Amino acid sequence: LCIPKEYKISQNYPNPFNPTTDISFSLREDQKINLSIYNVKGQHVKTLVDSKLDSGNHVTTWYGLNEKGQHVGTGIYFYKLESST
Helix, strand or coil: CCCCCEECCCCCCCCCCCCEEEEEEEEECCCCEEEEEEECCCCCCEEEEEEEECCEEEEEEEECCCCCEEECCCCCCCEEEEEEE
């Protein structure tokens, strides 16, 4: 088991994407995190993860859907990782 020495969020891949993209991040310790997608206006589009995760490397996939399960339009989107520490 390799525990990361630092918190890290990586560039999503592929970018640009169609229809899915993977977001990778590393946690130094077990903690509650929130990983969400926002549009260029800063409006919340989708929460991908909102739970406690173990330390280590993680990957989550965004399927280009909003909270209602609808496909979002082509454009620029941002992701934000927040932790409890």
